[in-house]
Amino acid sequence: MPVPSTLLSAVPSLPTNILRSPALSILLPITCGTLIGYTTNKLSNTKNIYKTLRQPPFNPPAWLFGPVWTILYGMMGYSSYLLSLKTPIPSKYSAIYSLNLALNFLWMPLFFGLKRPAAALVDMGLLTAVTGVMVKWWGEVDEKAGWMLWPYLGWLGYAGYINAGVGMLNGWDIKARSGR
Numbered sequence: 001m002p003v004p005s006t007l008l009s010a011v012p013s014l015p016t017n018i019l020r021s022p023a024l025s026i027l028l029p030i031t032c033g034t035l036i037g038y039t040t041n042k043l044s045n046t047k048n049i050y051k052t053l054r055q056p057p058f059n060p061p062a063w064l065f066g067p068v069w070t071i072l073y074g075m076m077g078y079s080s081y082l083l084s085l086k087t088p089i090p091s092k093y094s095a096i097y098s099l100n101l102a103l104n105f106l107w108m109p110l111f112f113g114l115k116r117p118a119a120a121l122v123d124m125g126l127l128t129a130v131t132g133v134m135v136k137w138w139g140e141v142d143e144k145a146g147w148m149l150w151p152y153l154g155w156l157g158y159a160g161y162i163n164a165g166v167g168m169l170n171g172w173d174i175k176a177r178s179g180r
Helices: 005-009 022-044 046-052 062-084 091-113 117-141 143-147 150-169
Strands: none
Touching: 022 046, 022 062, 022 091, 046 062, 046 091, 062 091, 062 117, 062 143, 062 150, 091 117, 117 143, 117 150
């Protein structure tokens, strides 16, 4: 899975001292994800929007997202810590992680904040592809780091299904359902 080197060279890498701290590497994605979720929820009232949307079969209850994302962010953070113990760390490994986090944290504001499920689905597709590359690259350096990303990759596939299903079932327009 080649990723253009020019793309990764334009992405800032996370500082090694963050990645080499187990606590910081775990807390970084959890804290950022929590802050984005909280802020988007406060500004966009995501819980009420979620309740009004037509959902595809097998959609999870709204309360499940917080615990699942917290666990997945923690596993992703710990995986980055394991990778950081391998020296030297090529910058592309940290850059793809930064890109992954940026795409991940962009999804909720796209879907719920801007109410653009099609744009969120494009973001989800890119995020899933980048995560697939991370699983491969990180697994080549540290097998455990690669394996720890598989649940995240699986959840992204499921989240993509939900995103596409909600988009299709609601005519790709969730603005009308949100009252804004």
